[in-house]
Amino acid sequence: MFRRWKTWALLLGTVAVLASLGGLTTAAQGKTAGPKAVTLTWWHNATADPGKSYWAKVASDYHKLHPDVTVNSVPIQNETLQNTKIPLALQSNDPPDVFQQWGGGVLGTQVRAGKVADITKYVKPWIKLLGGAVAGWQYQGKQYGIPYNLGVVGFWYNKALFKQAGIAAPPKTWNDLFTDIAKLKTAGVTPIAIGSKDRWPDAFYWDYLAVRVCSKTTLQQSAITYNFSDPCWTKAGTLTQQLLNDKPFQNGFLATPAQQGAGSSAGLIGNGKAAMELQGHWDEGVMNGLTPNQKGLGSNLGWFPFPSIPGGKGVPGAALGGGDGYSCSWKAPEPQCADFLKYLVSVPVQKGWAKLNIGLPTAKGSESALGDPILRAVAKARSASPFVQTYLDIAYSSTVGQALDSAIADMFAGQKNPQQVVQAIAKSAKSSH
Amino acid sequence: MSSPSTSLRTAGRRSLRPADSARRRRRLELAFFIVPALVFYLALVLYPILQAVHYSLFNWSGLGTLSDFVGIGNYRDAFNDPEFTGAIKHNFILVGLSLVVQFPIALGVALLLNRPFRGRRAARIVFFAPYVLSEAITAVIWLLILQPDGLVDRGFQSVGLGGAVQLWLADLNLVLFTMFVVITWKYVGFGIILLLAGLQGIPQELHEAAAIDGAKSWTMVRYITLPLLGPTIRIWGFLSIIGSLQLFDLVWIMTQGGPAEASNTMATYMFNNGFVRYEFGYGSAVAVILFIISFALALIYQRFVLRRDTRGALTRMAG
Numbered sequence: 215m216f217r218r219w220k221t222w223a224l225l226l227g228t229v230a231v232l233a234s235l236g237g238l239t240t241a242a243q244g245k246t247a248g249p250k251a252v253t254l255t256w257w258h259n260a261t262a263d264p265g266k267s268y269w270a271k272v273a274s275d276y277h278k279l280h281p282d283v284t285v286n287s288v289p290i291q292n293e294t295l296q297n298t299k300i301p302l303a304l305q306s307n308d309p310p311d312v313f314q315q316w317g318g319g320v321l322g323t324q325v326r327a328g329k330v331a332d333i334t335k336y337v338k339p340w341i342k343l344l345g346g347a348v349a350g351w352q353y354q355g356k357q358y359g360i361p362y363n364l365g366v367v368g369f370w371y372n373k374a375l376f377k378q379a380g381i382a383a384p385p386k387t388w389n390d391l392f393t394d395i396a397k398l399k400t401a402g403v404t405p406i407a408i409g410s411k412d413r414w415p416d417a418f419y420w421d422y423l424a425v426r427v428c429s430k431t432t433l434q435q436s437a438i439t440y441n442f443s444d445p446c447w448t449k450a451g452t453l454t455q456q457l458l459n460d461k462p463f464q465n466g467f468l469a470t471p472a473q474q475g476a477g478s479s480a481g482l483i484g485n486g487k488a489a490m491e492l493q494g495h496w497d498e499g500v501m502n503g504l505t506p507n508q509k510g511l512g513s514n515l516g517w518f519p520f521p522s523i524p525g526g527k528g529v530p531g532a533a534l535g536g537g538d539g540y541s542c543s544w545k546a547p548e549p550q551c552a553d554f555l556k557y558l559v560s561v562p563v564q565k566g567w568a569k570l571n572i573g574l575p576t577a578k579g580s581e582s583a584l585g586d587p588i589l590r591a592v593a594k595a596r597s598a599s600p601f602v603q604t605y606l607d608i609a610y611s612s613t614v615g616q617a618l619d620s621a622i623a624d625m626f627a628g629q630k631n632p633q634q635v636v637q638a639i640a641k642s643a644k645s646s647h
Numbered sequence: 648m649s650s651p652s653t654s655l656r657t658a659g660r661r662s663l664r665p666a667d668s669a670r671r672r673r674r675l676e677l678a679f680f681i682v683p684a685l686v687f688y689l690a691l692v693l694y695p696i697l698q699a700v701h702y703s704l705f706n707w708s709g710l711g712t713l714s715d716f717v718g719i720g721n722y723r724d725a726f727n728d729p730e731f732t733g734a735i736k737h738n739f740i741l742v743g744l745s746l747v748v749q750f751p752i753a754l755g756v757a758l759l760l761n762r763p764f765r766g767r768r769a770a771r772i773v774f775f776a777p778y779v780l781s782e783a784i785t786a787v788i789w790l791l792i793l794q795p796d797g798l799v800d801r802g803f804q805s806v807g808l809g810g811a812v813q814l815w816l817a818d819l820n821l822v823l824f825t826m827f828v829v830i831t832w833k834y835v836g837f838g839i840i841l842l843l844a845g846l847q848g849i850p851q852e853l854h855e856a857a858a859i860d861g862a863k864s865w866t867m868v869r870y871i872t873l874p875l876l877g878p879t880i881r882i883w884g885f886l887s888i889i890g891s892l893q894l895f896d897l898v899w900i901m902t903q904g905g906p907a908e909a910s911n912t913m914a915t916y917m918f919n920n921g922f923v924r925y926e927f928g929y930g931s932a933v934a935v936i937l938f939i940i941s942f943a944l945a946l947i948y949q950r951f952v953l954r955r956d957t958r959g960a961l962t963r964m965a966g
Contacts, residue, residue, distance in 0.1 A: 297922045301709050323925060327711030411905060466795040468906035469816035477794040612925040620908075620919075627819060627907035645724070646706075646926070 252550050253284045256312040257299065259292040259538070262503065264570045272566075276557055283550050285312075304329040304543060311546035312554060315359040315539045317350035318608035319437070319615055324541075325353045331542040332356050336552030344559060347576040350604050351539050360555045362564065363573035364537030365495025366596045367418055367520070367605075374514045375403050375489040384518035388426075388453070391521050395462045398489050405462040407488035409472025409479035413623040414607060418492050419457065420622045420635070421606045422534045424450040426526040430601055433528075437609045440643035442636050446527060451625065451632025453523070458626060464488055468627055473500045484510045492520070494536070495592050499572040517588050519595055533599040536608050537576070610643075617642035696938065702931035709927035721932035731933065734904075734911040735940070737823055741891040741912070744827050745834075746884060752831070753838030753883070754876075758868065760839065761846045771843075778836040782896035789829045790816075790901055816902055819909040826898055826910055833897070834890065838883050845879030846872070878956040885948055892941045913937045 256273065260266045266289050273285035288310070290299055295314055303309045304324060315321060315330075324330045334357045341348055344361065351359035371384060376394075379401035385391040398405040409415045425433065428446035436442060464470065464482060471478045472493075482488040484501030491497065502510035522530065540558065542551035557563060564580035567573070571586040574593045581593045596602065607615035621638035624630040630638065703722070706715040725731045760771055777785065792798040793815045800812045815825040853871050862870070873880075895914035898904060904911035904919060911919075917937060921930015 301922065301925060301927075305710055320925070323708050324710055327708065329710050411903060413903070413905070464795075466814040466817035468819075469794075469814065469822075469902065471790075475791065475794075477791070477797070612923070616919075616924040623905060624907045627905070627909075629819075629907040 251282050251284070252547050253286055254312055254546065254551060254554055255286045255288060255310040256540075256554075257288050257290055257295060257303075257310040258314050258540070259290065259295050261289040261291050265567075265572050268567060268570060272558065272563055276554060279557075280550075280553075283554070285554060307545075309543040309545050311543055311551050312540050313543060315351060315541035316536065316608050317359060317361070317539060318536075318604050319611035320608070321351065321358055321541070322353050323611060325358055329544050330358045331544060331546055331548050331551065332358060333360075333542055333548065333552045333555070336549065337556070340556060343561075343578055344576045345578060346602075347537070350536065350608075351541075359539040359541035360559055361537045361539035361576050362559050362567070363539075364535065364576050364596065364602075365574045365592060366533035366535035366599060366602060367422065367492060367494050368533075368592065368595065369490045369492050369518050369520065370483055370497050370501070371490035371516050371518065372483065372486060372488075372511055372514055373516045374511075375401075375486065376516075379403055379489070384516065385521050388521045388523045391457075392460060395460060399462075404464045404482070404488040405490065406464075407470070407479040407482040407491045408463050408467050408626075409470050410463075410468045410623060410626050411470055412472045413619040414605075415472050415479065415493070416626045417605070417607055417619045417622045418534065420450050420454050420618075420625075421603070422492070422520045423453045423523070424528075424606070425532050425534050425603050426450075426520070426523040426528040427453070429527045430529050430532070433603055440610070440614060440640075442640045442643070447636045447639075448632050451635045454622070454625065455632055458628075473504075476504050478504065480504055486511065495574050495589070495596075496572060498586065498588060499570075515588060517592055517595075529601045531599055532601040532603060533596065534605060535596065535599075535602045536605045538573070611646065613646040614639060614643045699931045699934050699938075702928050703935050705928040706926075707928035708925045709921075710925075713928075715928075717928070721929045722936065724929065725933055725936060730908045730911060731913075731916055733908060734913050734916040737910065738892050738894070738912050740823060741827060741830065741894060742888050744824075745830070745887045745891050748827075749831055749835050749838055749887065750880070750883070753835050753842055754880075756835075757839045757842035757846060758872070760843055771840075774839050775836040777833045778840075780833070782833070783900055785829065785833050786897045786900035789832075793825065817906060819906055822902060822906065822910045826901065829897060829901070830891075830894070834887070838887070841879055841883050842876065845876045849875045881952050881956060885945070885953065888944060888948065889941060892937070892944065913940070 256269075258269055260269050269289070270287050273287040276285050277283060296316065300313055303313075304327075309329070321330065337357050337360065341357065341360075347361050347364045348357065350364075351357065351361055369384070375398070376384070379394070379397040381394050381397055385394050395405040424447060427449045428436075428444060432444050432446060464479075464487070467479075470482075473480050475481055476485055479488075479491050480493065480497055480501040481504035483491045483497075484505045498510065498515065501515075502508055504510075519531075519533065540555055542548060542555070559577050561577050561580050564575040564577040565583035568575040568580050568583035569585055571584060571589055574584070574589065574596060575581060581590065581597075584590045584593060603609070607619050609615070610618065618639045621630055621635045624638075625632070625635050702713065704716060704718060705713045706717045706720070707713055756774060760767060760774070780788075795814065795817075799815065803809060803812050813821055816822055849872060853875075854867055857867050857871060893914055894912045895918070898910055898912050898915050899918065902910045904915040908916075913933065914937065917930055917933040920926055920933060924930075
């Protein structure tokens with residue numbers, strides 16, 4: 215008995231020694247950060263150039279201006295960042311100080327859990343510079359993040375292929391779209407490319423149709439009450455189904471990714487293999503990167519807003535959109551972090567970023583720096599929209615948002631009808647709210 | 648009375664001392680080698696499993712405190728979700744296919760590679776190479792190969808079988824079998840190497856003796872190779888079953904479980920519902936179910952299939 219006890223004591227002793235060694239290393243690490251010098255760890259999704267180098271430059275520039283603040287720029291692949299890295303890090307004791315924030319329902323979840331810093335009082339003096347764009351990064355009237363990029367979804371199209379099919383001007387109404395699809399098919403051109411493997415591109419159609427046929431109140435209330443009883447939701451599905459029945463998409467679209475490789479939907483447009491794609495404002499940068507010369511379609515690329523639906527209850531000219539922003543985590547040194555966000559959306563930094571043509575800056579007066587005429591047109595469309603509805607999968611809580619994307623993807627695969635889509639969304643809302 | 652006992656004791660003590668210190672040293676060695684492994688096992692395996700069980704009883708977004716206790720509600724929801732039961736079905740289809748299809752291929756190639764012929768070394772490398780690639784790289788390569796108008800489609804067209812071209816990853820009825828082909832491509836090399844190692848252990852004399860008795864090569868395979876390869880085959884089966892149940896990387900990168908959940912596995916379902924939807928309580932429940940299914944199968948397999956191997960080894964050792 216005694217001997218056995220001794221063995222156990224030995225085991226425990228070793229455990230204790232190992233544990234204390236672990237403790238010592240953490241203590242040593244804690245000491246290196248002095249009381250005055252602050253390091254901000256910044257997680258963002260710019261894993262490719264030019265965005266990656268630009269953010270690295272911004273980080274070092276900020277350090278030059280504020281020698282006591284070191285900004286550590288960490289690029290992380292977008293989906294990994296959004297789906298695993300951020301949720302896990304926020305739950306841990308070592309979250310990044312500044313992190314990519316898409317706003318909407320996920321921001322609400324993070325705020326309710328106390329993981330995001332309320333920066334309202336720091337941003338008050340200058341937030342007007344960003345205009346209405348900041349609404350998506352608020353929760354119950356308080357500011358929890360700052361957008362640096364806000365765009366709207368629309369159709370990117372190949373002017374040469376449209377001309378080849380005898381289409382003089384991009385479609386204005388839903389019926390025009392069908393006429394043009396028929397013309398493109400006759401000309402032997404794939405009318406629309408879509409990245410259905412990623413699910414969210416499918417939802418763009420359904421979302422946009424909902425923006426066209428549902429009233430503004432119905433849309434805005436849905437993110438609060440999660441009530442989907444209005445018949446306009448089913449109508450959005452019926453119209454989506456109408457498009458699906460017309461078979462405008464490329465062969466095997468269910469397995470096509472949106473943004474990876476020349477075979478992705480962006481790659482198909484960039485390489486002239488399909489005529490148009492409903493995508494976000496970032497699409498030009500993506501498709502250019504997927505072409506051999508990195509230049510894409512050049513002057514053959516055009517953009518037009520989502521067609522109107524005569525008789526729809528939606529606000530005419532309303533757009534579906536969203537953007538990227540940054541939040542400070544609960545562990546971040548608040549004044550320094552908020553000041554860094556201020557620097558990120560200051561006009562000179564936003565102008566420099568706008569020059570890269572990878573997004574639409576939010577700071578007023580920086581749009582002029584957009585070198586690309588199409589992006590300037592998208593920026594103009596954004597400013598002209600009376601109302602920008604955030605992508606529904608972002609506007610809703612992540613549970614409902616993902617259920618929505620998934621149900622719509624099922625419809626694209628022929629596995630759900632418009633009623634079943636609404637039922638699936640309502641069911642997930644009911645079980646999680 | 649007393650003198651013999653004292654002498655015995657002294658004698659004993661004299662001989663005990665080195666034995667005692669040896670025993671102590673052995674214990675020290677044991678502690679030295681076992682404790683670090685034990686600490687890691689407890690902290691990184693057992694503790695997370697228990698934690699997952701704990702989380703699975705709550706409705707939890709992954710952030711904030713565990714407060715919304717739902718008991719077995721998450722488990723009930725999982726089994727009521729046709730997407731999850733579908734995912735379980737897909738896993739078991741893959742288990743079945745792996746055992747039935749991969750084994751004959753692996754055995755055939757292993758038998759072939761066990762014979763001396765020119766270029767054998769190169770052939771071995773070719774068959775084993777896919778196993779060395781990471782699942783992520785395999786997935787990306789196959790995505791390119793399988794995309795419409797990709798290498799596979801062109802291959803079919805070049806031999807005049809253009810009509811056989813399918814939407815390999817976009818067809819709901821086909822996608823799971825496409826995934827199985829990729830899995831086979833990646834893992835059959837591992838089976839071959841295992842079986843080859845087993846074949847090397849079979850004494851050549853048995854074959855020679857059988858040959859003298861006039862046995863044909865199939866008879867030798869049936870009565871010498873297969874029985875003696877038994878332990879290797881059974882271990883391969885075990886690894887194959889567990890691997891098929893836990894399949895994630897390949898599927899996630901190639902299809903994300905789609906289209907319309909047609910290629911979902913338990914693991915991709917878990918990731919989708921846990922991480923992507925921020926339902927960590929529910930995701931944990933799914934993880935626990937996946938763990939229990941794998942664990943139960945492993946135990947059953949050990950009890951009924953692998954036990955023969957251990958018993959054989961032990962009796963042989965005793966005899």
